[in-house]
Amino acid sequence: MKSSTSLTLLSMASAALAFGVGHDGAKRHHRMKRTPASVKRDAVVAYYGYQNETAGACGWSSVDTDYIVGLSTDYVTPDSTDNCGKQVTISLASDSSKSVTCTVTDSCTNCDMYLSVAAFKELAGSLDSGTLDVVWEFADSSSSSSSTEVDQTTTEVDQTTTASTAVAVAVTPSTTATADTTTYAAYTPATTQATETTTTAAAASTGGTSTDGWTNTNYLTGSSIFDFFSFETGASDNSGYANYVDRDSGLVYTDGNGYAVVAIDSTEYVSLRNSVRMVSNTAFNVGSLIIIDVQEMPAVCGAWPAIWLNGGCTWPDCGEIDILEGVNLYTQNIVSVHTNDGCSLVQSDVSSLTSAVLKTTDTLSCNANADSTSCGFNLDSQTSYGQPFNSASGGTYAVSITSDAILFYFWNEGSVPSDIASNTPTPSGWGNAQVTISNAACDISSHFSDLSLIINTNLGGTFAEGVWSTTGNGQSTSCADSTGYSSAYEYVTNVGSAFAGAKFTIRSIATYSQ
Numbered sequence: 003m004k005s006s007t008s009l010t011l012l013s014m015a016s017a018a019l020a021f022g023v024g025h026d027g028a029k030r031h032h033r034m035k036r037t038p039a040s041v042k043r044d045a046v047v048a049y050y051g052y053q054n055e056t057a058g059a060c061g062w063s064s065v066d067t068d069y070i071v072g073l074s075t076d077y078v079t080p081d082s083t084d085n086c087g088k089q090v091t092i093s094l095a096s097d098s099s100k101s102v103t104c105t106v107t108d109s110c111t112n113c114d115m116y117l118s119v120a121a122f123k124e125l126a127g128s129l130d131s132g133t134l135d136v137v138w139e140f141a142d143s144s145s146s147s148s149s150t151e152v153d154q155t156t157t158e159v160d161q162t163t164t165a166s167t168a169v170a171v172a173v174t175p176s177t178t179a180t181a182d183t184t185t186y187a188a189y190t191p192a193t194t195q196a197t198e199t200t201t202t203a204a205a206a207s208t209g210g211t212s213t214d215g216w217t218n219t220n221y222l223t224g225s226s227i228f229d230f231f232s233f234e235t236g237a238s239d240n241s242g243y244a245n246y247v248d249r250d251s252g253l254v255y256t257d258g259n260g261y262a263v264v265a266i267d268s269t270e271y272v273s274l275r276n277s278v279r280m281v282s283n284t285a286f287n288v289g290s291l292i293i294i295d296v297q298e299m300p301a302v303c304g305a306w307p308a309i310w311l312n313g314g315c316t317w318p319d320c321g322e323i324d325i326l327e328g329v330n331l332y333t334q335n336i337v338s339v340h341t342n343d344g345c346s347l348v349q350s351d352v353s354s355l356t357s358a359v360l361k362t363t364d365t366l367s368c369n370a371n372a373d374s375t376s377c378g379f380n381l382d383s384q385t386s387y388g389q390p391f392n393s394a395s396g397g398t399y400a401v402s403i404t405s406d407a408i409l410f411y412f413w414n415e416g417s418v419p420s421d422i423a424s425n426t427p428t429p430s431g432w433g434n435a436q437v438t439i440s441n442a443a444c445d446i447s448s449h450f451s452d453l454s455l456i457i458n459t460n461l462g463g464t465f466a467e468g469v470w471s472t473t474g475n476g477q478s479t480s481c482a483d484s485t486g487y488s489s490a491y492e493y494v495t496n497v498g499s500a501f502a503g504a505k506f507t508i509r510s511i512a513t514y515s516q
Contacts, residue, residue: 045095046114048136049393050122050129058108060086066119071138072108079109089141092117092125094134100125103141112389132384212426216291216514220284221425223510227262228254230511231280231457238277242306242463243494245274253278261297261507266305266459268502272495279458284513285314286453288446290403291429291514293422294325297396297415300504301389303330303470303481304494306460307506309399314452318342318370321450323408324378325399328387329466331484333476335386335399336361337410337437338378340370345444347377357382358436368444379410379437384476386412396509398422402429403453404516405446409435427514457506462490 051072053064059080064070071092072078077085085106092115093101102117102124110116115138119129126134211217222230228249238244247253253265253276267276286292292311300307308327313320317340324338337358339345347366361378368377381387385394395415400422402409411432413419421428429435439446460466467490471482485500487493493500 045135045137048092048122048134049110049113049116049132050119051108051116053118059083060107062086062107064107064118068107068118069102069104069121069124070107070118071104071121072110072116073106074114075109075111077109078106085140090138091141092121092136092138094125095137096135098137113393132390212421212428212514214428214430215516216427216429217516218425218512219515220513221510222512224256224260224262227508227511228280230284231282231455234279234281237274238279238458238460238463240306240460240463240465241467242460243274243304243491244277244279244459244461244463246279246458247276251276251278254280257507261509263505263507264457264459265505266300266461266501268498268500270496270498272498275461275494275498275501277459277461279460280456282455284455286311286403286455286513287451288403288405289516290453291400291427291516292325292455293398293400293427293512293514295396295398295418295509295511296326296391297507297509298392299326299388299396299506300459300501301331301392302500302504303485304461304466304490304500305329305504306463306466307458308460309455309457311401311450311453311455313450314454320452322370323401323403323450323453325401325410326387328475329469330481331388331477333384333386333388333390335381335383335391335412336378336475337381337401339368339408339439339450340374340377341368341444341449342371343367343369345369345449347444348440348442350442351438351440354434354438355379356434366443368439377439380475381412381436383412383414385414388476390476396507400427400429403446403450406441408439408446408450410437411435422512425512427512455511457508459504459506461494466490 053066053068053070057063058070058072059078060083071090073085073090088106089103090106091101091103093099102121104117104121108116115136117125117134122129122134125136220230233246233248235246235248238246253267255263255265257263264278264280266278269275294309296309306329309325310327311321311323311325313322319342322338322340324336324340327336327338328334345368347360347368349366352360352363352366358379358381361380362373362375365373365376367373370376385391386397391397391414397412397414398418400411409429411429419427419432421431470490471480471488473480481490481493482488485493485497487497
């Protein structure tokens with residue numbers, strides 16, 4: 003996110019991983035249509051999911067060693083279970099000799115298919131790829147057998163909820179929707195989530211100083227997160243289509259888990275769509291470590307969510323640090339720094355990268371007055387942002403600011419260092435940062451000062467609008483193609499139902515000083 007005086011990174015948009023509005027409060031009348039069971043479907047993306055011994059949409063509990071599959075809500079919903087118990091043969095799109103047969107036990111909300119861990123490993127050999135391109139068909143038990151496909155074209159909308167739309171969008175379930183019982187995700191298990199969150203919360207009261215010298219200054223959960231911030235109001239910057247509203251708007255609340263939720267208004271037709279921009283009442287300087295545990299973020303075309311730090315003087319003279327940023331349906335997070343003249347990367351900052359890439363390679367200067375896209379990095383992880391991040395039960399972002407360097411870290415849920423849970427973060431034991439901004443050609447203290455932590459979701463604007471018709475950053479289909487709208491403005495202001503489930507859910511924010 004950039005200040006109101008700047009242009010923003012014009013990076014490429016991300017993949018549309020989910021289509022249709024799920025759990026939107028609509029009462030759907032499902033018409034059934036028959037398709038031959040042996041018909042092979044086009045290639046789809048398959049995730050893997052941890053079962054957690056929880057009943058799926060079919061009402062059956064499974065374990066990770068079972069060979070089971072969850073199909074899209076075109077085929078299975080809790081109200082349409084005709085395909086439950088059927089056998090499905092899944093093959094690699096690139097090698098049909100590698101196949102596995104699974105039993106349908108669940109639906110895959112906002113995705114085409116997920117496989118149990120055992121089935122995924124049978125096809126891929128490991129979980130490392132995170133996703134697979136597969137083709138599939140119902141096992142042909144008889145020449146006359148057929149599968150039931152759910153037709154959701156007829157929708158009766160509950161008048162107490164926002165109307166649904168036939169436009170394809172990526173939306174995560176709202177907090178009031180029936181919980182998705184299986185974590186269909188890439189890379190990391192969700193089963194550790196409750197334990198780690200509880201441990202961290204318990205540790206918050208103990209405080210203490212880590213062996214790296216970091217002392218806890220704030221541990222925030224639930225409503226204490228909102229208390230830490232002021233709420234800016236009015237039309238958004240960067241030519242966006244958001245109208246920022248205050249804490250009493252109903253868009254911020256704590257959910258049933260006690261997590262802080264920052265949502266977006268879903269009124270269908272608006273001139274500007276209500277959203278939230280929170281600015282911390284505390285400023286951060288050199289000697290600061292900020293760790294943010296996020297369960298989910300807005301992941302829908304037109305959204306521009308960000309968690310970032312902005313300096314306390316005329317932009318960019320006191321610096322900007324982007325911890326989490328992207329637009330539309332990105333799957334790769336962008337981290338950035340922006341300064342005035344005199345702060346640059348050095349070649350070793352770039353050549354040492356192993357899990358990120360520099361977006362603009364024609365300059366190492368971080369002078370945003372000359373080029374507002376400089377010193378931005380794409381993380382390699384395809385689950386560091388957007389819908390795949392949400393499906394992986396989120397993750398933790400950390401940034402440390404010292405006189406030696408600015409260091410960016412990211413872990414998906416399930417792989418967060420244990421010293422973070424114990425409230426004694428020790429970055430020296432975390433391995434290499436994803437991105438390092440060293441002090442070799444940038445005096446950190448003089449270029450980054452009085453930084454406010456900001457959490458906001460702009461809508462449209464120079465970034466999301468600028469890449470509306472393009473692909474990249476994990477996106478294979480542009481928002482123009484996936485939504486059928488020619489501009490972010492038209493989509494944001496006319497399809498409020500697309501934003502009904504788009505929100506930040508923040509488990510905790512912890513800050514430290516050194």
